[in-house]
Amino acid sequence: MRASETNDMTGKIRQISRSLLEAKEADYVIGYELETDGSVCPVFIDCPEEVEKLVWNDRCIHNLASFLKKTIDDGESRVAIVSKGCDVKSIVALLQEGQIVRDKIKVLGVDCSGQRDEKGNLLLKCKLCRDHRPLLYDSLIANERVDVREFDVDSVDYSEVEDVEKMSVEERLRFWKEEAEKCIRCYACREVCPLCYCVECFTDQNLPKYVPSTPSIKGNFLWLLMRTFDLAGRCTGCMECDRVCPVDIPLHLLNRKAIKDVATLFGYEAGRNPSEKPLLAVFSEEDPDEFIK
Amino acid sequence: MRKKEFDSIDWEPKIIGFLCKWCSYAGADLAGSSRLIYPPSINIIRVPCTSRIKPHFVVKAFATGIDGVLISGCHPGSCHYVNGNYKARRRFSVLRRLIEFMGIDPRRLQMSWVSASEGFKWADVVRKATEEIRQLGPNRLFIEGET
Numbered sequence: 510m511r512a513s514e515t516n517d518m519t520g521k522i523r524q525i526s527r528s529l530l531e532a533k534e535a536d537y538v539i540g541y542e543l544e545t546d547g548s549v550c551p552v553f554i555d556c557p558e559e560v561e562k563l564v565w566n567d568r569c570i571h572n573l574a575s576f577l578k579k580t581i582d583d584g585e586s587r588v589a590i591v592s593k594g595c596d597v598k599s600i601v602a603l604l605q606e607g608q609i610v611r612d613k614i615k616v617l618g619v620d621c622s623g624q625r626d627e628k629g630n631l632l633l634k635c636k637l638c639r640d641h642r643p644l645l646y647d648s649l650i651a652n653e654r655v656d657v658r659e660f661d662v663d664s665v666d667y668s669e670v671e672d673v674e675k676m677s678v679e680e681r682l683r684f685w686k687e688e689a690e691k692c693i694r695c696y697a698c699r700e701v702c703p704l705c706y707c708v709e710c711f712t713d714q715n716l717p718k719y720v721p722s723t724p725s726i727k728g729n730f731l732w733l734l735m736r737t738f739d740l741a742g743r744c745t746g747c748m749e750c751d752r753v754c755p756v757d758i759p760l761h762l763l764n765r766k767a768i769k770d771v772a773t774l775f776g777y778e779a780g781r782n783p784s785e786k787p788l789l790a791v792f793s794e795e796d797p798d799e800f801i802k
Numbered sequence: 803m804r805k806k807e808f809d810s811i812d813w814e815p816k817i818i819g820f821l822c823k824w825c826s827y828a829g830a831d832l833a834g835s836s837r838l839i840y841p842p843s844i845n846i847i848r849v850p851c852t853s854r855i856k857p858h859f860v861v862k863a864f865a866t867g868i869d870g871v872l873i874s875g876c877h878p879g880s881c882h883y884v885n886g887n888y889k890a891r892r893r894f895s896v897l898r899r900l901i902e903f904m905g906i907d908p909r910r911l912q913m914s915w916v917s918a919s920e921g922f923k924w925a926d927v928v929r930k931a932t933e934e935i936r937q938l939g940p941n942r943l944f945i946e947g948e949t
Contacts, residue, residue, distance in 0.1 A: 546822055554871025665823070673903065682943070711858055719858040721866075727944045734904050738857055741896045763903070767829065771900045789896070792888035797895055802914040802927055 535589035574599035574703040589615035594640035598745035598780030599703040618646025620655040689729035698750035741767035742788030745780035826874035832921035840925040853886035870935035
């Protein structure tokens with residue numbers, strides 16, 4: 510991204526945030542702040558004097574929608590949030606599930622041309638991204654250089670998922686057990702996920718105990734499986750779990766498998782339409798039933 | 803104990819059946835009172851509706867060493883709770899594909915619609931499910947030591 514674009518968009522974000530905070534239309538703004546090492550970290554701004562901290566560049570990886578989980582409990586605060594196209598999908602999914610109130614959220618949608626890691630490589634989620642312009646916003650920080658094509662479901666690339674699908678059942682079991690062996694059950698994937706907001710996670714339940722919560726192959730394998738199931742039809746593919754995993758388990762494979770299945774079985778994609786009901790909360794009489802005897 | 807069972811030649815599949823109280827459970831009851839003969843491999847758990855079955859139940863059964871799970875409920879359109887079976891159908895079609903992706907044979911998770919009057923169908927479903935799971939062999943998802 511060019512420096513002029515970055516400065517221009519940073520300026521717009523600061524200007525909108527300042528006016529929101531001064532007019533008391535938002536209690537705080539969730540955005541990105543520059544770190545000393547050149548990377549970017551999330552920041553909460555609650556007074557107009559501090560808006561100069563806010564920045565926008567191509568290192569703004571974090572999905573800030575995760576912080577909206579914290580606003581679920583107190584229904585009072587009005588939040589302005591800087592969001593890329595992928596983050597907005599998480600916000601829409603939260604709206605779909607009735608977890609946040611639309612009037613309390615001000616979405617500062619940002620046109621995003623893709624985020625990069627420390628080495629300057631485009632992230633996987635950005636390679637697959639089709640929503641460079643947010644689907645929903647209150648104010649748009651536009652960038653003419655960003656490609657804002659219409660979404661095309663058929664052209665989504667699932668090649669990595671298909672590679673695993675091509676393996677035999679035994680090979681897949683071995684593959685996932687090896688991955689599960691690495692897991693240390695730190696639950697970073699759960700904490701960072703904008704849609705993991707259950708008051709009590711199934712892995713913490715004791716009566717009944719569904720999944721062993723100690724880091725063992727069995728417990729970890731079941732955690733990976735049921736975590737994916739609980740996100741099926743809800744995961745928007747922001748790949749934050751994949752980013753934060755300290756042992757690099759390819760969680761994106763599992764989530765994208767669920768996204769793929771949901772798309773092929775029901776033609777559904779989470780996080781696109783706030784008025785649509787969540788997939789597994791509704792049904793259709795035409796749902797596939799070839800496996801039922 | 804399980805290991806011993808694996809090695810023995812007369813291993814029989816162990817199946818857990820989650821049966822909806824209004825249709826399939828009554829159907830299984832009818833099969834029993836009609837003195838139909840079907841394999842004793844199935845252990846039935848009665849649930850109010852197929853939509854009561856949390857997918858975690860199924861996965862926990864596999865983790866415990868059960869060879870197969872059979873979910874059975876009312877035919878579409880005749881759910882006692884209007885649409886519970888439709889919701890269960892959606893849920894388990896997603897779960898089936900996920901367990902397949904992680905290396906559990908999806909044939910271990912069977913689903914059927916059996917009404918209260920279909921004693922014969924119930925016996926047939928259990929027979930076929932047992933046969934299919936017998937061919938898959940014992941569930942070796944987690945071997946001993948992998949707790």
